[in-house]
Amino acid sequence: MRLFDSATQAVRPTAPGAVAKIYVCGITPYDATHMGHANTYIAFDLLIRAWLDSGIAVEYVQNVTDIDEPLLERAVATGQDWRAVADRETALFREDMQALGVIAPQHYIGAVESIPQVAQHVRELQEQGKTYALDGDIYFKIENSRLFGSISHLSRKEMLGIFGERGGDPEREGKLDPLDPLLWKSERPDEPAWNTVLGHGRPGWHIECSTIALTYLGNQIDVQGGGSDLIFPHHEMSAAQAESLTGIEPFARFYVHSGMVSWQGHKMSKSRGNLVFVSTLRHDGVEPAAIRLALLAHHYRSNWSWTPQGLEGALARLDLWRAATSMLCGLPAESVLERVREVMSDDLKTPSALDAIDNWARDTVHAGGSDSEAPGLVKDLCASILGVYL
Numbered sequence: 109m110r111l112f113d114s115a116t117q118a119v120r121p122t123a124p125g126a127v128a129k130i131y132v133c134g135i136t137p138y139d140a141t142h143m144g145h146a147n148t149y150i151a152f153d154l155l156i157r158a159w160l161d162s163g164i165a166v167e168y169v170q171n172v173t174d175i176d177e178p179l180l181e182r183a184v185a186t187g188q189d190w191r192a193v194a195d196r197e198t199a200l201f202r203e204d205m206q207a208l209g210v211i212a213p214q215h216y217i218g219a220v221e222s223i224p225q226v227a228q229h230v231r232e233l234q235e236q237g238k239t240y241a242l243d244g245d246i247y248f249k250i251e252n253s254r255l256f257g258s259i260s261h262l263s264r265k266e267m268l269g270i271f272g273e274r275g276g277d278p279e280r281e282g283k284l285d286p287l288d289p290l291l292w293k294s295e296r297p298d299e300p301a302w303n304t305v306l307g308h309g310r311p312g313w314h315i316e317c318s319t320i321a322l323t324y325l326g327n328q329i330d331v332q333g334g335g336s337d338l339i340f341p342h343h344e345m346s347a348a349q350a351e352s353l354t355g356i357e358p359f360a361r362f363y364v365h366s367g368m369v370s371w372q373g374h375k376m377s378k379s380r381g382n383l384v385f386v387s388t389l390r391h392d393g394v395e396p397a398a399i400r401l402a403l404l405a406h407h408y409r410s411n412w413s414w415t416p417q418g419l420e421g422a423l424a425r426l427d428l429w430r431a432a433t434s435m436l437c438g439l440p441a442e443s444v445l446e447r448v449r450e451v452m453s454d455d456l457k458t459p460s461a462l463d464a465i466d467n468w469a470r471d472t473v474h475a476g477g478s479d480s481e482a483p484g485l486v487k488d489l490c491a492s493i494l495g496v497y498l
């Protein structure tokens with residue numbers, strides 16, 4: 109399996125041990141799953157399927173950021189309990205993922221349930237002298253992190269620009285370095301807090317993922333995954349903190365990032381509100397397999413726009429594939445099977461995989477064929493490698 113790694117900026121062969129260890133950043137559950145989320149989780153599902161297909165066992169961990177600013181803000185704005193919002197949206201996300209044929213992680217872990225381990229990790233960083241207190245909050249000193257910047261390749265000026273837009277607080281007075289990330293936020297009036305060895309408070313965002321990955325996967329992982337909007341600051345910061353805690357570099361052998369799906373000219377985002385929800389389409393009667401095929405038509409690293417035409421194309425493709433794989437006989441499928449495996453193991457080139465299946469299906473429907481096993485083989489291939497259940 110070859111994958112593009114953001115740190116080395118190259119497609120390289122993955123070389124997991126007996127078990128491939130993968131951590132994919134999960135949702136912040138304050139709204140329903142949109143096509144951008146779906147595209148990201150399907151990308152990593154394809155990677156997992158490719159590893160499994162080549163006989164490699166996979167250990168997959170995903171978090172759910174079930175306490176954070178945007179979730180609290182949404183709960184306050186809509187007059188709901190933050191726990192009720194998180195529970196409802198997490199349940200809907202799981203339902204959407206199941207419908208889309210995404211294999212569930214072995215460990216699906218919440219920020220809230222990880223608070224004791226986070227506090228312990230912050231304690232260890234304090235003992236190493238890598239933290240400082242500011243009005244009761246605790247910050248991580250980023251200055252000593254040798255590999256900091258090696259995932260995003262951003263200049264300090266670029267980092268400072270992005271940090272504030274993505275949950276950071278570069279402007280806060282009293283910080284030693286404006287880029288230092290928050291490890292622990294002390295209790296605020298009217299906000300939830302937990303009693304730990306650090307006092308009453310709640311975790312910062314990046315340490316949540318460092319802690320959950322280290323706790324459930326060990327000191328070094330094969331892949332840290334997420335959308336490209338997580339490269340900086342989230343993956344830089346969570347890797348730097350994990351590397352400080354373990355002394356092992358790099359935290360992940362590959363940092364893998366999916367592209368951004370947009371709609372109406374902008375990246376689909378909960379904060380902007382330009383969203384196409386998986387659940388809305390499902391309730392409108394759109395088959396999840398068609399939604400999945402609409403996403404697979406784009407390479408996972410490309411940035412692209414959701415369009416109704418894309419969904420129509422996927423529905424037509426689904427019909428064609430169903431027609432061909434339900435025939436009693438078809439054209440021989442060995443070369444299709446080989447081609448699909450080849451392109452998928454080369455950085456998950458789904459558009460080429462779909463082309464190969466299209467060609468076989470079109471020819472089979474038009475010309476028939478005499479291979480009685482071929483339709484079943486292609487159907488099984490679509491299910492196991494692409495997660496498209498015909």
Ligand code: 5CA
Nearest residue numbers: 133134135136144145148173334335368369376
């Ligand atoms: N809870 C954190 C990660 S620890 C978080 O970023 N949550 S999220 O709900 O905002 O995003 C969940 C995942 O979906 C992230 O990997 C993010 O990069 C990805 N994502 C969000 N919007 C898009 C989009 N428009 N296109 C593709 N992926 C997206």
Ligand code: ZN
Nearest residue numbers: 133134317342
């Ligand atoms: Zn994360």
